[in-house]
Amino acid sequence: MNLADLQTIRRALHQIPELGYAEFKTQAYLRDYLSTLPQAFMQVKEWRTGLLVRVEGKAPTKVVGYRADIDGLPIVEDTGLAFASEHEGRMHACGHDFHMTIALGVLTNIVTDRIDDTVVFYFQPAEENPGGALPMMQSAEMKNWWPDKIMALHVAPEYPVGKIAVKPGILFANTCELFVEFKGKGGHAAYPHQANDMVVAACQFVTQLQLIISRNIDPLDSAVITVGKIVAGNTMNVIAEKAEIEGTIRTLSKETMLIVNKRIRQLIDGFQIAYNCEITRTERPAYMQVFNDETETAQFITYLNEQYPESYVACPAAMTGEDFGYMLEKIPGFMFWLGVDSADGLHHARMSPNEDALAFAVDVLTNYLNV
Numbered sequence: 001m002n003l004a005d006l007q008t009i010r011r012a013l014h015q016i017p018e019l020g021y022a023e024f025k026t027q028a029y030l031r032d033y034l035s036t037l038p039q040a041f042m043q044v045k046e047w048r049t050g051l052l053v054r055v056e057g058k059a060p061t062k063v064v065g066y067r068a069d070i071d072g073l074p075i076v077e078d079t080g081l082a083f084a085s086e087h088e089g090r091m092h093a094c095g096h097d098f099h100m101t102i103a104l105g106v107l108t109n110i111v112t113d114r115i116d117d118t119v120v121f122y123f124q125p126a127e128e129n130p131g132g133a134l135p136m137m138q139s140a141e142m143k144n145w146w147p148d149k150i151m152a153l154h155v156a157p158e159y160p161v162g163k164i165a166v167k168p169g170i171l172f173a174n175t176c177e178l179f180v181e182f183k184g185k186g187g188h189a190a191y192p193h194q195a196n197d198m199v200v201a202a203c204q205f206v207t208q209l210q211l212i213i214s215r216n217i218d219p220l221d222s223a224v225i226t227v228g229k230i231v232a233g234n235t236m237n238v239i240a241e242k243a244e245i246e247g248t249i250r251t252l253s254k255e256t257m258l259i260v261n262k263r264i265r266q267l268i269d270g271f272q273i274a275y276n277c278e279i280t281r282t283e284r285p286a287y288m289q290v291f292n293d294e295t296e297t298a299q300f301i302t303y304l305n306e307q308y309p310e311s312y313v314a315c316p317a318a319m320t321g322e323d324f325g326y327m328l329e330k331i332p333g334f335m336f337w338l339g340v341d342s343a344d345g346l347h348h349a350r351m352s353p354n355e356d357a358l359a360f361a362v363d364v365l366t367n368y369l370n371v
């Protein structure tokens, strides 16, 4: 598939970013595109707002899985691109438009020029929030089309086009979302002694969270807590009765995640007494770390070195998260970073990946499926 066709798809998808499990237009676009391809060896199943597409091989010895996530983020795009998001407050700022386009490019190649093995493409919703990989794996649709091995990629703004960064073992962190609500007593700004200020409680709580990292975690281990959202109060001279914080926790081991979460529960207990308020945490399951299979990754690195010399970059683990980790927990495979050379990084309102990476990735993956 040529770059111009890939660009057309990518730009169309870029214009219609949708949040997790609301990817209706995206699913319809994918379906419409698939309907233009030869149908003889292809089957499509719907799962919630995602799709599974199976392309039968000529002489299969295995089923290879390829996963592409399809959701966007609640970000107001600021790229100024002619094909910027048409959905106010939504943006493909994590490259999932690239992920889908590359999957469609590979799919188009192998449906028109078939390969030996059968390939199942998983167009998975809700990677960012609340997580689609685990429920997709538990669905009858995926259980019936279960792969023997699986691959996925993630765009990497910090690497140039033509580079692929990967490592065996842990690539991405364990993650856990953090939603905490504080309920105290509102009142007049001039009478703090008669109220119970949840702005103060929430601010102290956020600061205390950072002390978990610096005081409870082994300095040679890695953990991150980021609070990305605080909502509290209505105006400058009324003490806020309620506050809400949203954040994410990242660790490089499951054990460290347990320590962080235990400390957060203890903090909540202590804060309820200290600030005489009610604190509720909505617990969500942690995302599994992305752990690349040693053998599968080594084979891919050998292939890169032989077929695309200079492309391979040995990279460190990152504190990003990905629910693809659940798939890798059960199915041997790997995820890799694809260089897309953007001055602004992932989750930035001006992230603008270089589209030349689309053709490179489609080429690398199509040829790898033929090995």
Ligand SMILES: CC(=O)N[C@@H](CCC[C@H](N)C(=O)O)C(=O)O
Pocket (backbone or CB within 6 Å): 094, 127, 128, 129, 154, 175, 176, 177, 247, 248, 249, 287, 319, 320, 321, 322, 323, 346
């Ligand atoms: C690659 C990337 O940016 N992934 C996201 C995944 C979100 C994980 C989850 N919703 C959480 O925040 O815990 C990331 O933020 O790393």
